[in-house]
Structure formats: structure tokens, C-alpha cells
Amino acid sequence: MLQVAYIRAHKNEVVAKLAVKNFDARDIIDALISLDEKRRQTQAEHDDTLANSNKLSKEIGILYKSGNTEEANAKKAQTAELKDRSKQLSQLLSETQKMLHDKLVQIPNIPHESVPKGKSEEDNKVISQEGEIPNLGDHAKPHWELVAEKNIIDFELGVKITGAGFPVYRGKGAKLQRALINYFLDKNIEAGYEEVMPPHLVNEASGFGTGQLPDKEGQMYHVTEDNLYLIPTAEVPVTNIFRDVILKKEDLPVKCTAYTPCFRREAGSYGKDVRGLNRLHQFDKIEIVQIQHPEESYKTLDSMVDHVAGILRELKLPFRILQLCGGDISFTSSLTYDFEVYSTAQDKWLEVSSVSNFESYQTNRLKLRYRDDDKKIKLCHSLNGSSLALPRVLAAIIENYQDANGIRIPEVLIPYCGFDKIE
RNA sequence: GGAGAGAUGGCAGAGUGGUCGAAUGCGGUGGUCUUGAAAACCAUUGUACAGCAAUGUACCGGGGGUUCGAAUCCCUCUCUCUCCGCCA
Structure with a gap:
């Protein structure tokens, strides 16, 4: 399969070259690029959420060790929302990735520039x-x-x-x-x-x-x-x-x-x-x-x-x-x-x-x-x-x-x- | 087909709830020493994604769950190995 980053950077060229294979790539590539954008955005957000909850967990661990149970419990309460959010985001992320992959495998390889056009x-x-x-x-x-x-x-x-x-x-x-x-x-x-x-x-x-x-x-x-x-x-x-x-x-x-x-x-x-x-x-x-x-x-x-x-x-x-x-x-x-x-x-x-x-x-x-x-x-x-x-x-x-x-x-x-x- | 064991970085192998991407050894790479090499010593050594970068996130066979927190506990699937049976 083609690399998404390449498609993103050479969209018009890819479409033009796939036309030689009689493959109209315009719609699928538009869909692919917007899915990729969504994927990257979702992932950035997901990573952020996880970073926050990782940080909290570490702090809670330190607090427990030092016997500060009260403050630890207070922090625990804060994690619930983050957890919820990261769960949603991770689901969205994997759905997006799957859709992206499905599109990607439908796109044929780009023909070499010497490949002549033809029907059969x-x-x-x-x-x-x-x-x-x-x-x-x-x-x-x-x-x-x-x-x-x-x-x-x-x-x-x-x-x-x-x-x-x-x-x-x-x-x-x-x-x-x-x-x-x-x-x-x-x-x-x-x-x-x-x-x-x-x-x-x-x-x-x-x-x-x-x-x-x-x-x-x-x-x-x-x-x-x-x-x-x-x-x-x-x-x-x-x-x-x-x-x-x-x-x-x-x-x-x-x-x-x-x-x-x-x-x-x-x-x-x-x-x-x-x-x-x-x-x-x-x-x-x-x-x-x-x-x-x-x-x-x-x-x-x-x-x-x-x-x-x-x-x-x-x-x-x-x-x-x-x-x-x-x-x-x-x-x-x-x-x-x-x-x-x-x-x-x-x-x-x-x-x-x-x-x-x-x-x-x-x-x-x-x-x-x-x-x-x-x-x-x-x-x-x-x-x-x-x-x-x-x-x-x-x-x-x-x-x-x-x-x-x-x-x-x-x-x-x-x-x-x-x-x-x-x- | 029956019974059991296991799956951790290139390999071997530790780790049974917290700062663990993960000890240690081997291997790889760079260096010191040497005329050269070996040995020894020192350093370094996974991949992917996001980001201009700093950095962040994920990955200890796959998936799911418990938990504030999982390589570690639970469920499930797959695969591998050993023994027995059968067999080219």
C-alpha cells in the first residue's frame, strides 16, 4: 500500500498517475486525507489526555508512599473525567485508523512514468x-x-x-x-x-x-x-x-x-x-x-x-x-x-x-x-x-x-x- | 488426538501492582590502548505515531477487564515448546 504521508504531500501527482491505471482516485484520496487529518488530531488529543492522567497517577503513587492518603484520594477523584475522555478518544482513534486503513488498501500502486495508458x-x-x-x-x-x-x-x-x-x-x-x-x-x-x-x-x-x-x-x-x-x-x-x-x-x-x-x-x-x-x-x-x-x-x-x-x-x-x-x-x-x-x-x-x-x-x-x-x-x-x-x-x-x-x-x-x- | 509448560528488547534471561522502555549477560556500533589485531576498559545501542523542535504517547504474543496506576492480577484468543499416542 502507499504511504499516507506521500499521498498527502503529492496529492495531485498521485491522482494523475493513478489515472493511467484507469483508477479515479479523487474521491478516495480526499476521504483519505481528511481521515488522516482527523486521525492526527485525535491522536494528539488522546496523547495529551493520557499524559495528564499518567502524571496524576505518578503523583498519587508518591503521595501514598509518603502516607498522605487524604490528598491522594482527592487526586483520585480528578482522574475519573480524564479516564472517560481517553476512553472515548481511543475508541475514536481506532475507528479512524481502521477507516483510514480500509481506504488505503483500496488504492493501487502508482505506475511508473513509462507505463503507457491503455484499456486492456x-x-x-x-x-x-x-x-x-x-x-x-x-x-x-x-x-x-x-x-x-x-x-x-x-x-x-x-x-x-x-x-x-x-x-x-x-x-x-x-x-x-x-x-x-x-x-x-x-x-x-x-x-x-x-x-x-x-x-x-x-x-x-x-x-x-x-x-x-x-x-x-x-x-x-x-x-x-x-x-x-x-x-x-x-x-x-x-x-x-x-x-x-x-x-x-x-x-x-x-x-x-x-x-x-x-x-x-x-x-x-x-x-x-x-x-x-x-x-x-x-x-x-x-x-x-x-x-x-x-x-x-x-x-x-x-x-x-x-x-x-x-x-x-x-x-x-x-x-x-x-x-x-x-x-x-x-x-x-x-x-x-x-x-x-x-x-x-x-x-x-x-x-x-x-x-x-x-x-x-x-x-x-x-x-x-x-x-x-x-x-x-x-x-x-x-x-x-x-x-x-x-x-x-x-x-x-x-x-x-x-x-x-x-x-x-x-x-x-x-x-x-x-x-x-x-x- | 491426550497431558503439561510457556510467549519480555538482535539473542539469552531477570522482573508478580507504582518514577519499568524494562536489570544483567552476549551480540552490534563508536572510542581508549596497540605497529596491527586480540584482550581489557569506557561509552553507546528498540520501534511506531504526533510535533519545526523541546518533548509527549504507545508497544513486554493479540484482544478485553480490574485499578488512580498493569510486563506484573483476572478473562479470552492465537501461537510455540515438551511428553504420550498416531504417522511420512
Whole structure:
């Protein structure tokens, strides 16, 4: 969430920038500022009242000790009114704070100045495209046909065991999946990321910290009996490692990578674009997370983009990089680049990674800070990206690497797979 | 699932109604000494909010209560640990 003090000081700028996200912030920010004023005023008054009653209590204590009961009792009588007043004020204060907080979490992150205006994904800006789109002729098959033919992914079996969107990978399909996980992790470790294996269920505080709660409650599987959520991405447990942490400046940047399964309810997205591996309820993803100094975070974002591009290049998949427009960028992000690979048989670009700078939007929720050279405590910037999400990469590999006899394995994956072809 | 214990500052750990934001030790930072280092010694060392500041207020797991006054007493919730049972 944004910082109230910042909104107060840059009201017009905030409103103008949020308009890029098609968010009309005028009313909510007016309400927020007046609530903040009320909060500060109430708090000042409350503090005063408490200061008075603290003073009286101390005096009463001293009087009792010196045996002056009469005067002590007289002072006691004076406290009643103060007590009453402070009770009222503290109630008013906590109500005001709650209202303020409710407003604050409804305001999305401010987009970076480079974010283009736009209504939907149609308006995203293509930054670059590279890699050769293979010419497979008219016989190219979509991945869902190929995986059934080769018996490497069984969607119907997943339906039997769990439901739609929970595929079963088998044989060389399973091995290829495992190879991708190891390959991605190795690439990330090589680039200086520490590998972590976090829990796959998180509590409410963690869900709030990265911004999934309260806004996207319906997108996560919720284990109500224990009030835990299945993670929709490793971003949640990994970023929350640093919740309530004050880092030293020299600790920055912190770089973590994690492989986890991801669980998404995808409520309301049935129908289009859900065939095969395109959209699943459970999928595997390797995530990269960085905690960085505010002045360095955009350089870091670029380096993360380069890193992901390097992996797709090695896999020899045609891909393009998009900068998301105001209408498509997420609630919590300032600047997001999406990576899409070309899925030849589907004749479609599939999103395989999303790399974002959240600036201090998450860290303000997380209370993730660092001590700067001036000894002051300031919010870090947080960034993350997929490196990479498996199913669509797999779909693209299967389709782009098909030939008359089967599916070839990208060269970099052969050592991980132990075979070079699925026939 | 059953029984018990506990939650205090970066860590360890004292404090059972009054000037306690909290002893002490360790750690951190700065300094003295030293060619340098170690040791020793000295000093310093939580966070948030309000305020230009002085300063004030809050925080001893969360919430509520008793009291003029709560880390300390009462209620309640959450979490952690130990033992037993079950179990990968």
C-alpha cells in the first residue's frame, strides 16, 4: 500500500498517475486525507489526555508512599473525567485508523512514468521480439494432441483424481518437467540467487503482506479449518521471509529463488484459452525475488528481464517482451514486463513470465525496511518475476520442437533429461 | 488426538501492582590502548505515531477487564515448546 504521508504531500501527482491505471482516485484520496487529518488530531488529543492522567497517577503513587492518603484520594477523584475522555478518544482513534486503513488498501500502486495508458492487454507495448518461429507446415499439432499421443500428460486422469486443471505428468513428461525445474533453478543460482524451499501454505498475515489479501481472496484456495491459503505463487512465502525485517544497507540486494507448485482457483475464467496446459489450477513455477535499495530497483528490474530473456534464448524459443499498459498491469505493480513464447500450433503467444517492480507497495505492507547511511529506516523496494512458469514453456517446447517422429528435447535440457527425444 | 509448560528488547534471561522502555549477560556500533589485531576498559545501542523542535504517547504474543496506576492480577484468543499416542 502507499504511504499516507506521500499521498498527502503529492496529492495531485498521485491522482494523475493513478489515472493511467484507469483508477479515479479523487474521491478516495480526499476521504483519505481528511481521515488522516482527523486521525492526527485525535491522536494528539488522546496523547495529551493520557499524559495528564499518567502524571496524576505518578503523583498519587508518591503521595501514598509518603502516607498522605487524604490528598491522594482527592487526586483520585480528578482522574475519573480524564479516564472517560481517553476512553472515548481511543475508541475514536481506532475507528479512524481502521477507516483510514480500509481506504488505503483500496488504492493501487502508482505506475511508473513509462507505463503507457491503455484499456486492456491489446494496448500493451511490444518491447522486443526474438527467436525464430519454426515453420511446421500444416501438420503441426497442438500440444494437447501430442501429449496424449505420446502419453506424457494425462488430463482425464487428473480429472478423475482431482478435477479439471490438475494434469498428471507421466513417464518422459514427468522427467521433462523435473528437468525444467532443475534447469531453471540452476540458472537462477548461477545468477546469484539463493535457493529456498518455502512452505506451500501461508497464513493470513503473509497473504496480506504481498497483496493477495484482501483483494484477491477468491483466487486462492483457502483451507478454512486452519485458516491457511495454498500459495498462488512462491512470491508469497518467499517475500514474506522478510516481513517485519530491517535489513542493513549492505545486505541489499537480497536475491532468492524458489521452486513451488502454484495453486489458483481461476474462478470465472472458464471457457476460452483453457485447453491443455494453457491455464491450470495447479502448476509448477520457479520464482525469482529481489529486495533492493530504492535507487537501484529499476536497474535490478532490467537485470531480471535480461536474465529471463537469457533462459528463453537458451531454450531457443521464440519470445517477445511486453511492457504492460495501465489497464493490464496489476494492482500492486509499478512496472511490469511480460514474457510470451510463441506456441506455433496454436498460433498464439503464451505468457510465461511476468517481471515486476513493486517499489515500496509490498514492503510498506510487509514492514520490510533497511537502514540507510543517514541511519534512517526506509522502505525497501521489492521485485519478482517468474523464471519460469512451466506449463506454457512446456506447451511451446512440445509444439515448436515437434517433427514427423516426435518431440525433440532442447539441447540445454538433454543433460537434465537423459534423453533427446520423445517418440 | 491426550497431558503439561510457556510467549519480555538482535539473542539469552531477570522482573508478580507504582518514577519499568524494562536489570544483567552476549551480540552490534563508536572510542581508549596497540605497529596491527586480540584482550581489557569506557561509552553507546528498540520501534511506531504526533510535533519545526523541546518533548509527549504507545508497544513486554493479540484482544478485553480490574485499578488512580498493569510486563506484573483476572478473562479470552492465537501461537510455540515438551511428553504420550498416531504417522511420512
